[in-house]
Amino acid sequence: MFPKNAWYVACLPDDIVDKPLGRKICGLAMVFFRGPEGQVAALDDWCPHRGAPLSLGRVCQGKLVCGYHGLEMGCDGKTVAMPGQRVRGFPAIASYPVQERHGFIWVWPGDPALADPAKLPDLHWANNPAWAYGGGLYHIACDYRLMVDNLMDLTHETYVHADTIGQPEIDEVAPVTKVDGEHVITSRMMHNIPAPPFWKMALRGNGLADDVPVDRWQICHFTPPSHVMIEVGVAHAGHGGYDAPADRKAGSIVVDFITPETETSIWYFWGMARNFKPEDAALTDTIRQGQGKIFSEDLQMLEQQQRNHLLHPSRKLLGLNTDAGGVQARRILDRLMAEEQAAPATAAVPVAAP
Structure with a gap:
């Protein structure tokens, strides 16, 4: 799977x-x-x-x-x-x-024989002193594709993360999804809205006012097998949003590496890379703690969702327009798995021990 x-x-x-x-x-x-x-x-x-x-x-x-x-x-x-x-x-x-x-x-x-290091993702921020990174690890009892669905449709933020990054304005803007080869991009741009609590904290961390309207962006990038990078941020409204100058915004990349353990459990490596105040270790820790709280809110929902799927495996799911990012990601995964099953191995592939 x-x-x-x-x-x-x-x-x-x-x-x-x-x-x-x-x-x-x-x-x-x-x-x-x-x-x-x-x-x-x-x-x-x-x-x-x-x-x-x-x-x-x-x-x-x-x-x-x-x-x-x-x-x-x-x-x-x-x-x-x-x-x-x-x-x-x-x-x-x-x-x-x-x-x-x-x-x-x-x-x-x-x-x-197919393990090519050139196929590793290019993380431009990883060894760049202009960027800071902080993250963690969760073990979650769910199918890895449920986490991909979760990250490619951020509509749930309004409800699951109401006290941190959620806000009603998310529901008012429909996401736009496109596919470029094996790369799925789902974008949502919101204009002239209040900043939610997490982003108010980030604005203050970058020395910016947190009580003015902002333009907010969410750009979710899926690449196989299960990597999701999400460009997120806010800028003081009227200064270009995503393209606003650095002294008017607080932007980051949410880093999500989802590693299947079994068909119903994952190792979830999460983090946030930012390119403002990279030298501020206290800010890095504050953001890491805030993000850890946000992702812990997903954990309960995903594990209960998985239990429901196991209890009712034959029930069909309702498809919505906001599901497009996850649907396209699953299509790519299905194709890759079908190609693996059809292709003869060039070397002995290890199997799980009994």
Whole structure:
């Protein structure tokens, strides 16, 4: 139910500084650790000796040591040593292509021969000192596509986030959706409206008045497999909105990396990148806390929505005009998954351990 020939965020670099991390991604139990040169490795979380999770072990001089009987694994999935035992004939376990880039650890759960680093998303803000970033991680019990739907239709803000970023004016402007290849863009532009509480805080953080009318924008960008970047912001009304000069607006990019754990659970890496007052660490933390509260409000809705879907799998859903972004994203996903199923693998693809 998800593309596997794609790069997903697995974890953050600090998650694997000196110990292994076990994480299930696209139904595959993986273990992440750092090799002898500090490089990231990802293996099947399965010791070939007795099937113990390697993530319960430790890292010693760049080798992953099983916490059950001391079997030592290399970054390539081959057994390199075991106390009192020759290991030359031990079968290798699956290894997965990984990349450490843009402040994230990425993994490719599909055909290793197709894992092209050039296919990683271009995050122009990630290593730019003119930008600041703060974010977090939620584990949510829902289908990853429900989260994509949620982020590509921000109409729900008026109701789910009424005390933070929601406002009635959102309902008064219809979003516009277009598709460019595998890129879906849904835009909503609002003019001469009051700023909601979160954006009042952001305006103050940028040294701007928060009690004047603003122009507000929301531009949602979906790219496969499940990345959503949302350009958001407000500007003092009458100064060009999205194109207003920097001293008249507070704008950011909402960063959403949705990594399927199973068909009904996800790892949700969220954050916000901004290009105003990047040196203000206190502002970064304030925005991160505010955004974390906003996303926690989505969590309950999505998990209850998933429960309803499981209880009533045959019920049809009503389609609305505001669903266009999510509908187009799902069409792209359906096509990619169909192409994967139809194409012969060029190399052995690891399968989930029982």
